[in-house]
Amino acid sequence: MTAVLYDIPGPKARIRNAGTGIVGVVLVxxxxxxxxxxxxxxxxxxxxxxxxxxxxxxxxxxxxxxxxTLGAFAVAxxxxxxxxxxxxxxxxSEHRWVSRPATLVVEFFRAIPLLVLIFILFYGVSRGLGLxxxxxxxxxxxxxxxxxxxxxxVFRAGVLALPRGxxxxxxxxxxxxxxxxxxxLLPQALRAMMPTVISQxxxxxxxxxxxxxxxxxxxxxQARFLGSQGQLGLPIIPVALVVAAIYIAMCLxxxxxxxxxxxxxxxxxxxIELAAAVIVAVDHDGG
Amino acid sequence: xNVLLDNLGLFGQAFLGxxxxxxxxxxxxxxxxxxxxxxxxxxxxILRRFGxxxxxxxxxxxxxxxxxxxxFAYPRLEIADLSFFTRACLALIIYTSAFVCExxxxxxNTVPVGQAEASRALGFTFNQTLSSVVLPQAVRAVVPPLxxxxxxxxxxTTIAAGFSVLxxxxxxxxxxxxxxxxxxxxxxxxxxxxxxxxxxxxLQRRLDQRWSVSR
Numbered sequence: 001m002t003a004v005l006y007d008i009p010g011p012k013a014r015i016r017n018a019g020t021g022i023v024g025v026v027l028v029x030x031x032x033x034x035x036x037x038x039x040x041x042x043x044x045x046x047x048x049x050x051x052x053x054x055x056x057x058x059x060x061x062x063x064x065x066x067x068x069t070l071g072a073f074a075v076a077x078x079x080x081x082x083x084x085x086x087x088x089x090x091x092x093s094e095h096r097w098v099s100r101p102a103t104l105v106v107e108f109f110r111a112i113p114l115l116v117l118i119f120i121l122f123y124g125v126s127r128g129l130g131l132x133x134x135x136x137x138x139x140x141x142x143x144x145x146x147x148x149x150x151x152x153x154v155f156r157a158g159v160l161a162l163p164r165g166x167x168x169x170x171x172x173x174x175x176x177x178x179x180x181x182x183x184x185l186l187p188q189a190l191r192a193m194m195p196t197v198i199s200q201x202x203x204x205x206x207x208x209x210x211x212x213x214x215x216x217x218x219x220x221x222q223a224r225f226l227g228s229q230g231q232l233g234l235p236i237i238p239v240a241l242v243v244a245a246i247y248i249a250m251c252l253x254x255x256x257x258x259x260x261x262x263x264x265x266x267x268x269x270x271x272i273e274l275a276a277a278v279i280v281a282v283d284h285d286g287g
Numbered sequence: 288x289n290v291l292l293d294n295l296g297l298f299g300q301a302f303l304g305x306x307x308x309x310x311x312x313x314x315x316x317x318x319x320x321x322x323x324x325x326x327x328x329x330x331x332x333i334l335r336r337f338g339x340x341x342x343x344x345x346x347x348x349x350x351x352x353x354x355x356x357x358x359f360a361y362p363r364l365e366i367a368d369l370s371f372f373t374r375a376c377l378a379l380i381i382y383t384s385a386f387v388c389e390x391x392x393x394x395x396n397t398v399p400v401g402q403a404e405a406s407r408a409l410g411f412t413f414n415q416t417l418s419s420v421v422l423p424q425a426v427r428a429v430v431p432p433l434x435x436x437x438x439x440x441x442x443x444t445t446i447a448a449g450f451s452v453l454x455x456x457x458x459x460x461x462x463x464x465x466x467x468x469x470x471x472x473x474x475x476x477x478x479x480x481x482x483x484x485x486x487x488x489x490l491q492r493r494l495d496q497r498w499s500v501s502r
Contacts, residue, residue: 024334038364039364213446236360247348248348
């Protein structure tokens, strides 16, 4: 609750607020009601359009689609964490011939749209160069290159946000560069950036839906397929509603993990500053 | 080079489409995002709740799914016959405004409570407090991340291409019909986006460095 903009309301303000509240509720419910009315009026809740949900073959089809989505997510998540770590190490390197190319790679893959990247991998490389890249790998590689670059920035910001004294003390103890990084800096930085890393994984999960556009058989693809089946009564809206619920539920669970970690790390003041620095340094956009 | 020069008209038209979609969606999402942020900081609990539910739902929905609804499901509802361009704009506005709302809200929250309390103690009205004390400080915290969100929006316009609106991401299908090398065509598209995005990123970093030290 923000107390910046107003004091604790008095009797007059309370009445006025209640009035605004009622108007707001009427407007919002009106909008939701209108959409529901259109759904009912066009017969989207008729039993015939929901029959598909009882067929076992379709249940299995949707389950396979869900597994396809989760598979692409899992592989892309692991690979982008690895790529992110490598690129971050490159950017943090003191050798220019390492850090410059790493910076270029990160900036390049963050600047071009993910979908264009996936199209380049799928249509461009396979048709232009004759290499055969499956839809799965086009999607996963695209997600990896983009999210790996974003995660590299997260990792770098997390390490740079640590107080200088940490690495200075470690060097004074005679540690090597690698030791300073792995024994002193990373353990502290990883904690601070966990919430941001998980939020980025939510982005990976959301972006697996882009696979639909290169016909990777994930949830949206099957939704489109089922929705165009004439003998089921073209149930595109019912299927889309179910698929949307699945997607949103999965992402909400991951987001809840990120929020939990963030709340837990708020117990220590130093960690808040670190986490804030990580968040500020990284664009939190959710492409 | 031939791929670009022979199809200059196609590329030009496609990028104009991208920019048109971007501008309409950017303005729309700023308006809707500001309204939502207003709801989220308002003294009315139920409006705050509505805002929070909207933001957490939309932020956890893939943009492709929003497009899917507007491309395939919306026409079935028979509400009004909208062109694909309008529907693409609506999808982008609905999606982006949730992010805009969060940025504006956290920007307002960065202003210390003492600032508003002091201005109220000086006898400022709500509008005066907001316009001459809180907002000028909040803008500094809002503009750099807002630029990031608009950059993301610019990149997200490509998803409209997958659902067939003529813009930069859709060049590939036209090129392959004409028998040109798709890879080179797509690399030119990527370069076009670099040209559009990199200046915005530089601007964003400048703003961030200049304004972040103010407190």
